[in-house]
Amino acid sequence: MAGIELSGIAKSYGGTEVLRDVDLAVGEGEFVVLVGPSGCGKSTLLRMIAGLEPISAGELRIGGRRMNEVPPRGRDIAMVFQSYALYPHMTVARNMGFPMEIAHRPKAERAGPVARAAEVLGLQKLLDRYPRALSGGQRQRVAMGRAIVRQPQAFLFDEPLSNLDAALRVEMRLEIARLHHRIGATTVYVTHDQVEAMTLADRIVVMNAGRIQQVGTPMDLYDRPANRFVAGFIGSPTMNMVEGTPVPDGLRLADGTVWPAPPGARALGIRPEHLHVSPDGTGLRAEVQLIERLGSDTNLFCEAPGVGPLLARVHGDVNVALGSTVVLTPDLARLHPFDAEGRRVVQIR
Amino acid sequence: MAALGRPHPALVAGKYLALAAYVAFALFPLYWLVKIAVTPDRLVYSEGTRYWPSAATWDNFREVLGSDFLRFFGNSVIVSLSTAAITAVIAAGGGYAFSRFDFRGKRLVSALLLLTQMFPLLIIIAPIYRIVAALGLLNTLPSLIVTYTAFNIPFALFLMQSFFDGIPKDLEEAAMIDGCRRMQALRKVILPLTLPGLGATLGFVFTAAWSEILFALMLIRKEEHMTFPVGLLNFVSKFSVDWGQMMAAGVLALVPSCLFFAFIQRYLVQGLTSGAVKG
Ligand SMILES: Nc1ncnc2c1ncn2[C@@H]1O[C@H](COP(=O)(O)OP(=O)(O)OP(=O)(O)O)[C@@H](O)[C@H]1O
Ligand SMILES: [Mg+2]
Numbered sequence: 110m111a112g113i114e115l116s117g118i119a120k121s122y123g124g125t126e127v128l129r130d131v132d133l134a135v136g137e138g139e140f141v142v143l144v145g146p147s148g149c150g151k152s153t154l155l156r157m158i159a160g161l162e163p164i165s166a167g168e169l170r171i172g173g174r175r176m177n178e179v180p181p182r183g184r185d186i187a188m189v190f191q192s193y194a195l196y197p198h199m200t201v202a203r204n205m206g207f208p209m210e211i212a213h214r215p216k217a218e219r220a221g222p223v224a225r226a227a228e229v230l231g232l233q234k235l236l237d238r239y240p241r242a243l244s245g246g247q248r249q250r251v252a253m254g255r256a257i258v259r260q261p262q263a264f265l266f267d268e269p270l271s272n273l274d275a276a277l278r279v280e281m282r283l284e285i286a287r288l289h290h291r292i293g294a295t296t297v298y299v300t301h302d303q304v305e306a307m308t309l310a311d312r313i314v315v316m317n318a319g320r321i322q323q324v325g326t327p328m329d330l331y332d333r334p335a336n337r338f339v340a341g342f343i344g345s346p347t348m349n350m351v352e353g354t355p356v357p358d359g360l361r362l363a364d365g366t367v368w369p370a371p372p373g374a375r376a377l378g379i380r381p382e383h384l385h386v387s388p389d390g391t392g393l394r395a396e397v398q399l400i401e402r403l404g405s406d407t408n409l410f411c412e413a414p415g416v417g418p419l420l421a422r423v424h425g426d427v428n429v430a431l432g433s434t435v436v437l438t439p440d441l442a443r444l445h446p447f448d449a450e451g452r453r454v455v456q457i458r
Numbered sequence: 459m460a461a462l463g464r465p466h467p468a469l470v471a472g473k474y475l476a477l478a479a480y481v482a483f484a485l486f487p488l489y490w491l492v493k494i495a496v497t498p499d500r501l502v503y504s505e506g507t508r509y510w511p512s513a514a515t516w517d518n519f520r521e522v523l524g525s526d527f528l529r530f531f532g533n534s535v536i537v538s539l540s541t542a543a544i545t546a547v548i549a550a551g552g553g554y555a556f557s558r559f560d561f562r563g564k565r566l567v568s569a570l571l572l573l574t575q576m577f578p579l580l581i582i583i584a585p586i587y588r589i590v591a592a593l594g595l596l597n598t599l600p601s602l603i604v605t606y607t608a609f610n611i612p613f614a615l616f617l618m619q620s621f622f623d624g625i626p627k628d629l630e631e632a633a634m635i636d637g638c639r640r641m642q643a644l645r646k647v648i649l650p651l652t653l654p655g656l657g658a659t660l661g662f663v664f665t666a667a668w669s670e671i672l673f674a675l676m677l678i679r680k681e682e683h684m685t686f687p688v689g690l691l692n693f694v695s696k697f698s699v700d701w702g703q704m705m706a707a708g709v710l711a712l713v714p715s716c717l718f719f720a721f722i723q724r725y726l727v728q729g730l731t732s733g734a735v736k737g
Contacts, residue, residue, distance in 0.1 A: 161631050181634045188635045194628035198650045211637035211646075255636070 110295055111172030111262040112137045113158060118167035120153055120319075127153055128319045131167070135263075140289050140296045142306040144342070145316035151299040154316075155265050158297060159188050172262055182211075187256035188265040191272065193248045195240040195255075202227075202236040205254045226254040229288070246277045253288070263295040270305065278302075285309060303345060307331075315339045337451035340378045346408065348378045348445070349419045360446075363415030366393045368439060374446035374454045381408065381422035383443035386429070392436040395419055397429055411437065488712075495519070495705035502701050518706035527707055529682060530689030534668060535714060537599055537685055541606040542664040545614050548607070549659055550652070553618025554644075558627070571612040579609075583676055590677055597680045605677070606667045614659045621655025622648070657722035664718055668711075686711055 118131040128150045135141045143151045156162040158169060160181035169176045176184055187208075195204050203210070205226055206219040227233045230250045240248055249269060256264055269285075270278045286309055289296060300306055306313050307327045315322040315330065315338070322342075323335040334340035340348045351368075352375060353360035359369040360377055368377055386409060395411035409421045409429060421437060429435060446454040494502065495518055497511040505511050555561070556568065586605060595601035625648060633643035671687040678684050686707075693704040 159631075159635055161634070180639075181631075182637045182639065186635065188632070190628045190632060192626060192628045194626065194632035196629065196633075196647055207633075208636040211633075211642065259636075 110137055110293070112139075112295060113263055113297065114168075114170040115154075115158075116168050116170075118154070118157065118164060118169065120150070120157060120162070120165045126319060128157075131321055133314060133321065133324065135295060135297060138293045138295055140298065140309060140311045141314060142298045142300060142310035142312075143314045143316060144299075144301060144303060144306045145322075146342070147301065149316045150319045151301075151316060152267055155188075155267050155297060155299050158263075159186060159265055160184050185262045186265055187259055187261040187263075188267070189252045189256050189269045191268040193240075193252040193272075195248055195251055197240050199239075200236065201232060201238050201240070201243070201251050201254075204240065204251055205258050207255065208259045222258045222260075223254075226258045229257070229291070230254050230284075245273055246281065249273060249281055250284075253285075257288070257292060257294075261294070263297065266296065266298040266300075268300055269298075270300070270302070282308060303343060307343075313343070315342055317342075333453065334378070334445060335453050337376070337378070337447050340445055340447070340453075344380055346381050346420055346422065348380050349384065350376055350378050350447075351416055351419070352376045362393065362413075364393065364413060368444060369441060370444065370446045371454050373448050375449045376447045376451075377439075378445035378447065379439045379443060381420040382406075383440040384419065384421040385438045385440065386421050386423055386427065387436045387438065388429075388433075390436045390438075392438040393419075394434055395437055396434055397431055400429065400431060402426060409435070411435065413437070491705050491708050494701055495709045497702060499700075499702050518702040519710070522703050522706045522710065526681060526692075527686075527689060527710075530684050530686040531710070531714075533599060533683060534686040534711075537602045537606070538664050538667040538714075540603045541610065541667040542660045544603065544607050545610045545663045546618075546656055546659050548611055549614035549618045550656060552611070552615045553620075554622050554648075556615070556619045557622035558630075571615065574609075574612050579672055583672065586673070587676055595677075597678055597683055599683055601677045602667075602670075602674060602685065605673050606663075606670060610663045610666055614663055617659050617662070618652075618655055621652055621658075625651050661719055661722050665715060668715060 113133075113135040115131050115133045118128060119126065120128040131154060133141075143154065145151055153162060157164050158171075160176070160179060160183075164177050171184055171186065196207065199207065202223055206223045209219045209222065223236070224233070227236055230253060232247070232250055232254060235243065235247060235251075240251065243251065249272075252269070266285075270281050273281060282305055285298075289309070298305075298309060310327055312324060312326055313330055314324050317338050323330060323339045325333075330339060330343045334343060334348075337350065341350070351360075351362055353362045353368070353370075355361075355370070355372070355374065356367060359367045360374055361367050370377055393413050393416065395413035395416075397409050398412050399408075399410035401408035401410070405425070407423050407425070407427050409423065409427070411419045411421060413419055419437060421435075448454050493510065496514040496516070497505070498513055498515045498517065501511050501513065556564065590596055590601045590605070593601075595604070629647050629651070630640075630643045633647045634640065638646065669687060670685075674685045674688045678688065690704060690707055690711075693700045693707065
């Protein structure tokens with residue numbers, strides 16, 4: 110097992126720059142998840158680590174060794190593709206043993222690791238099948254089996270669960286988490302499902318437009334997003350954002366309400382779950398336009414005149430009528446102040 | 459379809475009836491070929507339109523097998539097999555490059571390849587003759603192999619390219635991550651999956667070369683190097699056509715084609731790549 114270090118990595122296709130200034134160190138045994146909107150360069154970055162895409166600038170080290178010029182087979186990494194990329198003309202057993210076959214390990218020696226991986230993944234009964242005779246989830250497992258059989262320095266996953274239906278996704282997510290606990294291998298995992306990111310990651314890397322926006326533990330990103338992009342990207346439903354004019358003790362919203370904010374703040378973010386709803390009192394008044402009852406929670410889509418749409422999420426059910434006016438008060442400790450450039454303003458208390 | 463339940467029996471019957479009618483229509487010429495081949499000479503004209511002659515004979519076959527015909531036959535086999543093999547190798551290499559790599563001049567080469575397919579062969583027969591003559595290849599089998607190969611490559615190459623395009627790039631990349639060099643990935647993963655494509659290409663080129671007559675007529679004058687379609691013309695003499703022997707030769711000519719397709723047909727089975735990716 111080994112760590113992966115990226116320093117000053119950049120990628121351009123012809124004239125178009127896709128990735129810039131990527132610095133990241135993945136520790137030994139760490140599970141790092143790359144998230145970001147479609148087209149932000151996650152797959153490209155992963156493929157550069159794998160050696161499938163040349164690196165335009167910067168340095169890549171795996172286990173302390175410079176890898177920029179090393180072909181994929183020399184990097185000792187395993188990758189699970191979004192499409193699974195199983196070899197259709199080989200049985201499950203041969204698919205999983207293929208890396209050892211290429212390494213000229215004798216047949217007798219291959220059977221052991223394949224059988225062990227099959228056991229871990231519950232594939233024992235399927236070893237003689239061909240990929241075409243497997244369900245999506247089983248194919249997914251075989252692809253993971255092929256990766257773990259080799260005991261590589263690091264695992265790379267590119268949206269491995271995005272082709273599965275919702276229920277299977279949850280199941281496989283747990284399986285991956287369990288597998289990581291068991292094997293403890295260095296892993297870089299690409300997804301745009303933030304539940305996957307939050308639940309699996311030791312650290313999350315949020316990317317946008319080819320640049321890293323923030324790196325941190327899931328709770329870091331949730332509690333202290335570094336900028337408005339991360340604030341909007343992490344957390345579901347999305348964080349509310351209100352703008353206002355600075356006054357000495359905070360930010361005055363369009364309706365005159367003043368929410369506390371440090372100097373320099375131009376906008377305040379507040380997550381729906383940190384917005385309290387009361388039938389009356391003083392505070393930001395808003396009209397309830399839509400109610401979503403999820404059972405465990407209720408989402409109230411409100412419109413505050415001049416301030417904009419605000420979503421409040423309350424635990425359990427609430428007795429609020431559609432079209433009625435409610436008073437919204439933020440959990441003051443959970444306000445996220447951002448400056449004019451969208452960067453988080455460090456709070457001085 | 460299966461989800462819709464069993465179709466009505468009448469529909470099934472109708473479908474098979476239509477298929478049977480089509481097969482009968484398509485195979486009728488073949489049937490007629492065989493019929494004339496076994497008809498004795500004296501009955502060919504008198505019993506012309508009967509569905510089976512009153513007497514059948516192997517005489518025509520015996521005559522044909524005793525003549526030069528076996529040599530024509532052998533020449534054709536050599537030419538067709540060599541053409542098919544060489545074309546398939548070149549088309550596979552070229553098709554792979556076209557499918558997987560971006561290189562300068564790709565569009566130009568591909569446009570030129572298409573261009574070669576646009577001229578009627580008749581126009582270029584004279585220049586080809588001069589080139590072959592200049593190379594000193596007139597009256598040799600290689601002259602045919604080279605020309606056939608040249609003329610079949612464009613189509614075969616595009617055919618192969620489309621087969622390679624159908625194989626996900628992920629598979630090669632997975633193989634390379636699993637420890638393969640590019641050539642190994644090609645041999646262990648891509649080649650086995652391209653067999654249907656290779657089979658189709660081989661079959662196509664083989665048939666084209668087997669039945670080609672224009673170049674064969676032009677480039678080969680010596681009896682001992684003639685291919686079978688040219689040899690067939692020997693049965694047409696100035697004053698008459700020896701129908702029986704000609705048809706017998708025709709029946710024999712079908713044999714290699716049938717054998718060849720019987721051999722490659724298992725590679726023609728589609729759907730070999732299913733299961734590689736999410737289905
Ligand atoms: N061969 C190429 N030539 C030019 N641009 C490319 C090429 N390959 C990818 N790109 C561009 O690079 C950017 C990053 O692509 P990438 O596949 O890494 O995105 P991604 O973050 O994985 O997106 P998704 O979530 O949709 O998979 C995209 O804007 C894409 O258009
Ligand atoms: Mg991607």
